[in-house]
Amino acid sequence: MRTKGEITRAKILEAARELFNTKGFSATSINDLVVATGLQKGSFYFHFSGKDAIAREVLKEATGEFMEFLGKALGGDNPGASIDNFFRCALDKHLATGFVGGCIFGNTALEMSDSDPEFAGAIDSVFDEWISRVASAVAAAQKRGQIRTDINDEALAKHIIATIEGGIMMSRLKKDERPMRECLDTLRITLDLRV
Amino acid sequence: MRTKGEITRAKILEAARELFNTKGFSATSINDLVVATGLQKGSFYFHFSGKDAIAREVLKEATGEFMEFLGKALGGDNPGASIDNFFRCALDKHLATGFVGGCIFGNTALEMSDSDPEFAGAIDSVFDEWISRVASAVAAAQKRGQIRTDINDEALAKHIIATIEGGIMMSRLKKDERPMRECLDTLRITLDLRV
Numbered sequence: 001m002r003t004k005g006e007i008t009r010a011k012i013l014e015a016a017r018e019l020f021n022t023k024g025f026s027a028t029s030i031n032d033l034v035v036a037t038g039l040q041k042g043s044f045y046f047h048f049s050g051k052d053a054i055a056r057e058v059l060k061e062a063t064g065e066f067m068e069f070l071g072k073a074l075g076g077d078n079p080g081a082s083i084d085n086f087f088r089c090a091l092d093k094h095l096a097t098g099f100v101g102g103c104i105f106g107n108t109a110l111e112m113s114d115s116d117p118e119f120a121g122a123i124d125s126v127f128d129e130w131i132s133r134v135a136s137a138v139a140a141a142q143k144r145g146q147i148r149t150d151i152n153d154e155a156l157a158k159h160i161i162a163t164i165e166g167g168i169m170m171s172r173l174k175k176d177e178r179p180m181r182e183c184l185d186t187l188r189i190t191l192d193l194r195v
Numbered sequence: 196m197r198t199k200g201e202i203t204r205a206k207i208l209e210a211a212r213e214l215f216n217t218k219g220f221s222a223t224s225i226n227d228l229v230v231a232t233g234l235q236k237g238s239f240y241f242h243f244s245g246k247d248a249i250a251r252e253v254l255k256e257a258t259g260e261f262m263e264f265l266g267k268a269l270g271g272d273n274p275g276a277s278i279d280n281f282f283r284c285a286l287d288k289h290l291a292t293g294f295v296g297g298c299i300f301g302n303t304a305l306e307m308s309d310s311d312p313e314f315a316g317a318i319d320s321v322f323d324e325w326i327s328r329v330a331s332a333v334a335a336a337q338k339r340g341q342i343r344t345d346i347n348d349e350a351l352a353k354h355i356i357a358t359i360e361g362g363i364m365m366s367r368l369k370k371d372e373r374p375m376r377e378c379l380d381t382l383r384i385t386l387d388l389r390v
Contacts, residue, residue, distance in 0.1 A: 022309040027221030100309050106364060110302045113367040114217040114295050124368040151381055158365065158374055159381040165364055166357025169301060172308040173319040179353055186354040189346055190385035 009047045011037050017058045021101040024111050025055055055119070062104045063126050069093070070130065074137050080146030081195045082137050083160075087184045090164055094180065099172045105130075106165045131157045141193070148192040156191065163187055204242045206232050212253045216296040219306050220250055250314070257299045258321050264288070265325065269332050275341030276390045277332050278355075282379045285359055289375065294367045300325075301360045326352045336388070343387040351386065358382055 002010070015036040019028040030051055034041055048054045073089035076082035094102070101107075105126050113120045135157035141147040147156070167183030187193070197205070210231040214223040225246060229236055243249045268284035271277035289297070296302075300321050308315045330352035336342040342351070362378030382388070 024219050024221050024306050026219050102305060102308075106361075107305045109364050109368050110297060110305050111219050113297075113370075120368055127365060127368060148385075151384055155377050155381050158362075159358065159378055159385070162361025162365060162374070162378045163354065163358045165361035166359065167353075169304050169360055170322060170353065170357060173304050173315055173322060175308075179357070182350050183354055183357045186346055186350050190343075190354070 005047070008039065008043055012039065012044060012047060012054065013058055013061060016054045017062065017104070018101070020055065020058060021104050021107060025108060026111065026115070056122075059104075059108070059119070059122055063122075066105070066126065067129065070133055074133060076195075078146065078195075079137055079140035079144055080193060083134075083141055083147070083191075083193060084188070084195050086134070086137070087164075087187065091177065091180055091184060094168060094171065095177055099168070099175050099177065099180075102168050102172045103165060106168060127161070130161055134160055146194045160187060160191070200242070203234065203238055207234070207239060207242060207249065208253055208256060211249045212257065212299070213296070215250065215253060216299050216302060220303060221306065221310070251317075254299075254303070254314070254317055258317075261300070261321065262324065265328055269328060271390075273341065273390075274332055274335035274339055275388060278329075278336055278342070278386075278388060279383070279390050281329070281332070282359075282382065286372065286375055286379060289363060289366065290372055294363070294370050294372065294375075297363050297367045298360060301363060322356070325356055329355055341389045355382060355386075 012033065015033055016028070019032055019036060023032070028051070030041065030044055033039075033044060033054075037043075044054070048057070069089070070086075073086040074082045076085045105123050108119065109123050109127070112123065131154065135153040138147055138156045138160075139153040142149045142153060151159075163183050163186075164180075167180035170179035170183075171177055171181075207228065210228055211223070214227055214231060218227070223246070225236065225239055228234075228239060228249075232238075239249070243252070264284070265281075268281040269277045271280040300318050303314065304318050304322070307318065326349065330348040333342055333351045333355075334348040337344045337348060346354075358378050358381075359375075362375035365374035365378075366372055366376075
């Protein structure tokens with residue numbers, strides 16, 4: 001059973017993640033977190049040294065969950081099916097939230113990349129790991145003749161991730177799944193992806 | 196010659212645009228603008244009713260400039276060359292700023308889409324117009340056999356814009372042109388773009 005302190009800490013992180021993702025990191029104040037959680041201000045400073053520490057912990061948790069998601073999403077009967085499955089899981093993930101919040105890494109990438117180099121570096125590492133995992137799946141699919149081979153695995157992985165991030169952006173603006181779904185369908189064709 | 200008032204107004208808008216683009220809209224306060232411009236607070240309220248009014252005007256100016264940029268960038272000897280030129284101009288635009296600031300529409304799309312529907316709508320209109328202009332160029336290139344024809348013009352246009360936005364995101368994180376450049380090079384191949 002979790003202790004009262006652990007429950008409070010988890011409550012703070014959950015509220016922070018939602019606010020950071022919908023309002024942005026910089027725009028979220030400790031006061032917003034007080035209102036969202038109903039906790040006393042003292043509770044925040046008991047568990048965290050400040051907003052930055054909360055942000056770092058939110059990012060750490062989100063990174064762990066995302067890597068777990070990637071591991072599952074990139075699982076399939078064969079490499080081509082794994083990539084196709086990853087596309088489907090990525091869309092489902094955002095359909096589940098109605099395109100509210102979007103991708104925490106994409107959001108913070110655009111918000112923090114100029115203002116907070118340490119934070120930007122942490123997000124960049126998530127992108128690097130993401131690219132590396134997708135590139136491995138692409139390389140395996142290329143070996144099996146399930147994806148075009150005239151562009152190298154890493155370039156295709158970056159292209160896939162860029163397109164997904166852009167698709168999420170357009171779908172979030174419209175609160176409509178179609179832009180992201182269309183981007184993924186187009187990718188399947190342009191990658192010459194066979195399952 | 197511009198009046199003193201016009202110069203002050205332009206100074207406010209310029210500082211606001213830079214701060215909005217690097218720190219984010221929500222995180223920028225009137226006080227930040229006071230510091231950045233060296234103007235008295237009263238000057239801001241003489242010219243604008245508040246931060247929202249400044250934000251709307253910044254977006255309006257940026258939209259006008261972007262449409263002018265698109266008009267020029269999408270100009271070429273033939274439709275295929277126009278699309279290739281647009282890719283080159285998009286990269287040059289961000290090379291010129293060293294990937295600081297990025298795309299104001301992409302940034303605000305991710306920052307405001309959940310918190311400010313009116314603003315999100317204005318940004319969505321920019322994306323729609325952007326898609327429509329790129330789709331026209333794609334359709335013309337398809338007619339000339341300069342781009343693949345097995346995917347419709349609008350779907351390809353959305354795919355192109357999504358990939359560019361994602362490429363900017365990755366290049367901003369690294370402050371390195373390569374991710375965006377690679378995404379554009381990959382697009383040229385996957386679109387089967389011939390100049």
